[in-house]
Amino acid sequence: MITLHDVYVFAGLVFVAIAALSARDASNPRRFGNALFWGLIAVSFLFGSWLGDIANGILALALAALGGFRLLGVGVYTRDGEAERVASAYYRGDMLFLPALLIPVTAMLGTVVLKNIIVGGAPLIEPKQATVISLALGVAIAWVAASLWLREQPVVALQEGRRLMDAIGWASVLPQMLASLGAVFAVAGVGRIVGELAANTIPLGTPFATVVAYCLGMAVFTIVMGNAFAAFPVMTAAIGLPLVVHRFHGDPAIMAAIGMLSGFCGTLVTPMAANFNIVPTALLGLDRNAVIRTQWPTALLLLFCNTLLMYFLVFRFGTHHT
Numbered sequence: 001m002i003t004l005h006d007v008y009v010f011a012g013l014v015f016v017a018i019a020a021l022s023a024r025d026a027s028n029p030r031r032f033g034n035a036l037f038w039g040l041i042a043v044s045f046l047f048g049s050w051l052g053d054i055a056n057g058i059l060a061l062a063l064a065a066l067g068g069f070r071l072l073g074v075g076v077y078t079r080d081g082e083a084e085r086v087a088s089a090y091y092r093g094d095m096l097f098l099p100a101l102l103i104p105v106t107a108m109l110g111t112v113v114l115k116n117i118i119v120g121g122a123p124l125i126e127p128k129q130a131t132v133i134s135l136a137l138g139v140a141i142a143w144v145a146a147s148l149w150l151r152e153q154p155v156v157a158l159q160e161g162r163r164l165m166d167a168i169g170w171a172s173v174l175p176q177m178l179a180s181l182g183a184v185f186a187v188a189g190v191g192r193i194v195g196e197l198a199a200n201t202i203p204l205g206t207p208f209a210t211v212v213a214y215c216l217g218m219a220v221f222t223i224v225m226g227n228a229f230a231a232f233p234v235m236t237a238a239i240g241l242p243l244v245v246h247r248f249h250g251d252p253a254i255m256a257a258i259g260m261l262s263g264f265c266g267t268l269v270t271p272m273a274a275n276f277n278i279v280p281t282a283l284l285g286l287d288r289n290a291v292i293r294t295q296w297p298t299a300l301l302l303l304f305c306n307t308l309l310m311y312f313l314v315f316r317f318g319t320h321h322t
Contacts, residue, residue: 001122004129005049007136012045017155018162022075030073034166037066041173060177067170077163088150099146103138110134171274178227178272186233195238204239207248208311214239215307218259219266219299226272228263235259250314258310265306268292268299 015038022028023035040059048056066072089096114137115123115130125133147154165172198217204210217239221231240259244250267273269292277291 001119002125002133002137004126004132007129007133008045008048010136010140012042014158014161015039015042015045017158018042018165021159021162022166025075028073028075028166030071031075033066033071034073037063037072037170038165040066060180063170063173064177072166072169074166074169077159099142099149102142102145103135106138106141107131107135110137168275168279171279174273174275175227175229178225178230181225181230183233185230186237190234190238192237194234195242198239204243207244207250207315210239210243210248211311211314212307214244214255214259215262215303215310218263219303222263222266223270223272226267226270226274228260228267231263231266232256232260235263244314248315254314255310258306258314262303262306262310265299265303268295268302 019035019037019039019042022031022038025031025034028034040063043051044056044059048059051059110125111131111134114125114134115127117124143154143157146152147157194217198204198213202209202213204213214235217235218228218231221235222228225231236256236259240255241252244255245252267276271278271289271292277295278288280286281288281290
């Protein structure tokens, strides 16, 4: 059976290769910082389950130090046969997107089909992790397909992956870090404290007020923490479960889905979501806040619509009656 651990091993080996290629890049004055950074991420994927909480915490602090003290750099990425590559791209045109499209197609089929396949009396893939495993399978299939179709060595994909990862740098791990921070906040009881503050300062005696507080809180916490996944456990523990679900008997699935969408509205307007709002502008040479200035009207409109959707749907399909 293919399990989530196998996906971690696959990802870890990819980062091992990226770390090794970084160490060999003499054009990068900070190549060893890059190699150490990606190597530590490889260690977390390959051995994180056995390192223990303290060792994993030290590893996370080391990653933060490498990024915070600007010990990561960017090399010079050149390849032979540039003219041939450009000619090949013009010849294939939009067909070049086919390998990339294999990834979502495989993820969708795997989620729907593969989890139901039984081999030797056991599921082919771990049913609870069907989507993540299928996504990893899609990446592997697309990698092989692109290498065969374009007649390139597999290491070319790793080199291009390293180029992108070096361009993004420390921001590539920010979503995972912030999601972990949300889990830490939830365990520490931050949600309970936020709930008490909200109850003492905001009139939450009606379903509508509770929905507004939850959706707005998801957006605000996402702005502060940079990631809706980090905001979700805090706001759900503070307002979502105790008030929307338990007091007013709202549907928890609808609450969670629209609550996350409300959090993503905050993602559109915060520089803390560096991988979404800061990195693209850096790669394109734009003003740092160009993306946020473009997105904030959409974010406000979506937050307004999400709030109304939750109010009209979450109680309709729950047991609450107005």
